[in-house]
Amino acid sequence: MTSKEKKGLALVSEIYGDRAYRARELVKKGRQVMGYFCLYPVLEMLTALGIVPYRILGDINEPITKADACLPTVVCPFVRSSLDLGLKDRYDFLDGVVMCHGCDVGEKVAHIWRTYLEPSYFHFIDTPHTIHEAAVEQFKEQLKDFRKTLESLTGKELSRDKLKDAVETCNEQRALVRELYDLRKPDFPLISGAETLQVMVALMSMPVEEGIDLLKQVISEVKERGAGPRKKQPRLLVWGSIVDNTALIEMIESSGANVVMDDTCVGSRAYFPDVEITEDPLDGLSYRYLVGLQCPRTFRQAVYGELKKDYIKDLESRFGYIKDYIREWNVDGVILQSIRYCDIHGYEVPGVEDYLDHIGMPKLYLEHDYSEAALAPLRTRVQGFLEIIG
Amino acid sequence: MSDEKKKKKKFINRLKTMYPLRANIDKMYERVVEATNAGRPTAWSMVNWWEADAIMKAMDIEVTYPENYGAVCAAFGAAPEFLDRSEAEGFPDHMCGYARNCIGYAAKMKELGEIPPGAPMGGMAKPIFLLCSGALCDARVKWFQALGRYLDAPVWMMEIPHPGVEESMMEGVKEQAIKFIVKELKEFVLFLERLTGRKMDWDKLGEITDDIIEINRVWYEINEMRKVRPCPMHSKDFWSCMNASLYPAGDPKVSLKLYRDMYDEVKKRVDDKVSAVVEEKYRIIFGELPPWHDLKIFDELAERGWNFVIESWAYQAPKPLNYSKISDPLERIARQCYQWITGYFEDAFKAKEYMGYFAYPYLEWARTYQCDGGFFHPLLTCRTATNHLILAQDRLLSKLKVPSMIAEGDIVDTKLFDHADTMRKAEVLEEMMDHYKDVRQKEGMEW
Numbered sequence: 163m164t165s166k167e168k169k170g171l172a173l174v175s176e177i178y179g180d181r182a183y184r185a186r187e188l189v190k191k192g193r194q195v196m197g198y199f200c201l202y203p204v205l206e207m208l209t210a211l212g213i214v215p216y217r218i219l220g221d222i223n224e225p226i227t228k229a230d231a232c233l234p235t236v237v238c239p240f241v242r243s244s245l246d247l248g249l250k251d252r253y254d255f256l257d258g259v260v261m262c263h264g265c266d267v268g269e270k271v272a273h274i275w276r277t278y279l280e281p282s283y284f285h286f287i288d289t290p291h292t293i294h295e296a297a298v299e300q301f302k303e304q305l306k307d308f309r310k311t312l313e314s315l316t317g318k319e320l321s322r323d324k325l326k327d328a329v330e331t332c333n334e335q336r337a338l339v340r341e342l343y344d345l346r347k348p349d350f351p352l353i354s355g356a357e358t359l360q361v362m363v364a365l366m367s368m369p370v371e372e373g374i375d376l377l378k379q380v381i382s383e384v385k386e387r388g389a390g391p392r393k394k395q396p397r398l399l400v401w402g403s404i405v406d407n408t409a410l411i412e413m414i415e416s417s418g419a420n421v422v423m424d425d426t427c428v429g430s431r432a433y434f435p436d437v438e439i440t441e442d443p444l445d446g447l448s449y450r451y452l453v454g455l456q457c458p459r460t461f462r463q464a465v466y467g468e469l470k471k472d473y474i475k476d477l478e479s480r481f482g483y484i485k486d487y488i489r490e491w492n493v494d495g496v497i498l499q500s501i502r503y504c505d506i507h508g509y510e511v512p513g514v515e516d517y518l519d520h521i522g523m524p525k526l527y528l529e530h531d532y533s534e535a536a537l538a539p540l541r542t543r544v545q546g547f548l549e550i551i552g
Numbered sequence: 553m554s555d556e557k558k559k560k561k562k563f564i565n566r567l568k569t570m571y572p573l574r575a576n577i578d579k580m581y582e583r584v585v586e587a588t589n590a591g592r593p594t595a596w597s598m599v600n601w602w603e604a605d606a607i608m609k610a611m612d613i614e615v616t617y618p619e620n621y622g623a624v625c626a627a628f629g630a631a632p633e634f635l636d637r638s639e640a641e642g643f644p645d646h647m648c649g650y651a652r653n654c655i656g657y658a659a660k661m662k663e664l665g666e667i668p669p670g671a672p673m674g675g676m677a678k679p680i681f682l683l684c685s686g687a688l689c690d691a692r693v694k695w696f697q698a699l700g701r702y703l704d705a706p707v708w709m710m711e712i713p714h715p716g717v718e719e720s721m722m723e724g725v726k727e728q729a730i731k732f733i734v735k736e737l738k739e740f741v742l743f744l745e746r747l748t749g750r751k752m753d754w755d756k757l758g759e760i761t762d763d764i765i766e767i768n769r770v771w772y773e774i775n776e777m778r779k780v781r782p783c784p785m786h787s788k789d790f791w792s793c794m795n796a797s798l799y800p801a802g803d804p805k806v807s808l809k810l811y812r813d814m815y816d817e818v819k820k821r822v823d824d825k826v827s828a829v830v831e832e833k834y835r836i837i838f839g840e841l842p843p844w845h846d847l848k849i850f851d852e853l854a855e856r857g858w859n860f861v862i863e864s865w866a867y868q869a870p871k872p873l874n875y876s877k878i879s880d881p882l883e884r885i886a887r888q889c890y891q892w893i894t895g896y897f898e899d900a901f902k903a904k905e906y907m908g909y910f911a912y913p914y915l916e917w918a919r920t921y922q923c924d925g926g927f928f929h930p931l932l933t934c935r936t937a938t939n940h941l942i943l944a945q946d947r948l949l950s951k952l953k954v955p956s957m958i959a960e961g962d963i964v965d966t967k968l969f970d971h972a973d974t975m976r977k978a979e980v981l982e983e984m985m986d987h988y989k990d991v992r993q994k995e996g997m998e999w
Binding site (some may be wrong): 229230232233234236237238263265266267269270271272273274277284285286288290291292294295297299300303310366367383458459461463464468469470471472476477500502503505506508509510511513514515516527529 | 701713724809
């Protein structure tokens with residue numbers, strides 16, 4: 163069966179195995195494809211101009227050989243891997259790259275990427291660190307600058323109407339992702355965590371409109387099929403650093419669990435928050451991307467300008483959404499995972515653990531170095547955890 | 553010369569004016585503990601590059617800087633206990649050494665209900681609030697948030713923009729950034745007024761702001777004089793004195809007077825052609841913070857003729873601006889901070905360099921300070937201090953034919969620095985510096 167004939171999960175599997183193939187096809191047909199790093203580049207702005215957003219990810223199976231010549235080894239191996247792929251021309255089909263101030267290493271790699279890879283179009287979005295009102299305004303100004311460079315690149319005007327249409331398109335995709343995640347709510351989840359992750363990676367490798375079609379096919383197929391992880395096993399939520407390869411999830415699921423929910427950025431963090439339709443679409447976009455996205459890189463607190471810290475309230479304000487996930491997906495335990503040297507998650511771990519203790523939810527913390535080989539020793543710990551909660 | 557006499561010989565010619573400046577800095581901890589005992593407000597703050605310091609001083613809040621305290625604990629040998637405690641609390645051991653030191657300290661203080669006995673310099677007293685800074689690294693955003701486990705002090709997070717080099721030159725970007733910073737500063741003042749029950753004295757703020765700006769101007773000019781041959785001031789003097797500018801520790805008027813004294817001394821050395829080392833053979837650029845627990849290595853290198861003439865961008869004063877037409881002290885503060893972040897961007901852009909802070913200034917300084925080599929000290933638990941150094945090494949060599957060496961270490965964990973290995977690398981670098989000096993001359997470079 164050729165790629166053109168494949169649909170649903172078969173197509174997902176094909177794209178997951180060769181992420182760039184659809185993007186390369188589109189480039190041949192004259193479409194512009196834009197690489198983006200992290201979640202803060204606004205996909206609606208690309209979509210509105212007919213540009214295909216293509217998320218820059220790493221590859222846990224590819225040894226890092228070139229990136230070490232321009233980035234030390236004591237930084238996030240996911241970021242190093244992404245840069246390594248860039249240096250090995252694995253992203254040579256991109257018409258440009260947009261990067262942002264997500265985490266500190268991500269910010270530095272943006273400048274390193276531009277220096278060494280010299281993309282014909284490059285834009286850096288300086289994402290503020292708080293959700294202060296002034297920060298949201300500042301972020302909106304950042305998006306206006308991004309709009310200017312995109313208009314210059316494409317020679318097209320990025321009008322409000324086009325942007326509103328793109329917001330509706332992206333929201334439609336998000337609604338379908340949530341619908342897909344709903345299929346994991348039953349006692350016998352209809353789709354596994356590993357399969358879901360493959361879908362997420364595929365969505366980040368194709369135009370939003372095609373992603374919508376793909377999601378419809380997958381949802382329909384999953385509802386109809388008899389297969390799927392039809393075992394009643396402990397139901398887990400996986401929290402933490404980026405997971406862009408199924409190896410970790412497969413290791414957990416093959417240990418005797420169903421991963422029914424995630425709080426990671428190739429997953430619910432990327433797709434759950436909608437953009438509110440506002441008269442100036444940049445208002446809804448700046449709010450959604452800065453305030454709505456739940457990444458620990460952003461500083462949040464219970465009350466802006468509070469005069470005394472109430473730790474539990476603070477935790478509730480930062481992690482309360484996880485409690486909602488736990489309830490809605492009927493979660494039995496949480497696996498906290500962080501890539502070594504991921505500071506933003508590393509600082510968060512004791513706080514999340516405190517919160518999970520507070521709500522009486524069992525948890526396990528795993529640290530790994532973004533390589534498949536490092537996962538084997540973790541299996542025993544997962545098995546032990548499952549015994550405790552099973 | 554006998555071996556005994558040789559051992560006693562000082563190879564670094566320290567500035568006399570450094571000592572009173574350093575003593576004034578060292579009183580910082582004493583002042584904070586005294587303030588706490590007297591019931592006056594005290595805070596813990598990240599280094600904020602002058603964004604919040606003047607405001608806190610104008611509100612009579614005494615400030616301790618836990619990053620600096622990490623270096624103090626390392627120097628006094630007190631850090632291992634706090635690092636171990638932090639790990640026992642569940643914080644990964646690869647995170648910032650300063651942060652882990654502080655987290656361990658705070659956990660211990662909570663457990664005891666008082667400053668841990670034996671804490672160096674009298675310890676850090678319990679603060680009424682914690683000030684995070686968005687400048688430069690994730691730890692400085694996340695670490696105080698994590699202290700909520702141990703302290704009920706509220707946390708304030710201070711924003712500062714970090715535009716890209718080219719993006720910073722787009723129309724309106726600079727003024728928008730200034731507007732953003734000023735808004736944030738206004739909110740911070742309101743927060744402090746509510747927290748302390750005091751009103752801001754705007755005249756006082758204006759005066760302190762001007763003093764800090766002037767301190768930085770004088771400090772900048774002092775470091776500019778280090779471009780001459782032989783360089784009159786060694787990095788050890790820079791590190792001993794930077795805190796009066798960077799934090800800025802102590803009474804600004806006292807610091808300003810002491811910096812002016814230092815300016816006069818350095819100027820006299822320039823006029824008299826007095827070197828900071830006995831015989832300047834190699835002019836070295838230093839990358840990142842030094843191994844605080846092993847500063848004697850610089851004396852050994854001085855003996856070999858190494859003069860450290862300039863250091864990392866992050867600890868330098870910003871290029872001076874004329875602030876005389878700006879009446880609002882908050883705007884003066886905002887412009888100084890923004891100048892610090894973006895002051896080298898225009899030149900970086902011309903050179904097609906896109907890491908306009910951290911990495912690019914090394915290139916500019918290697919040229920203007922006529923450096924023979926670079927000594928880079930990546931800090932294994934500090935991503936921010938480390939992630940640009942390989943880029944800087946590459947650009948120095950490829951563009952300016954200036955070689956450099958890497959000596960890995962840490963700001964707190966003394967085990968990570970290998971003195972003997974570093975000296976062996978230094979010998980290799982000397983050969984490279986000799987070689988590349990010839991290469992530069994053949995290519996028509998000035999030095």
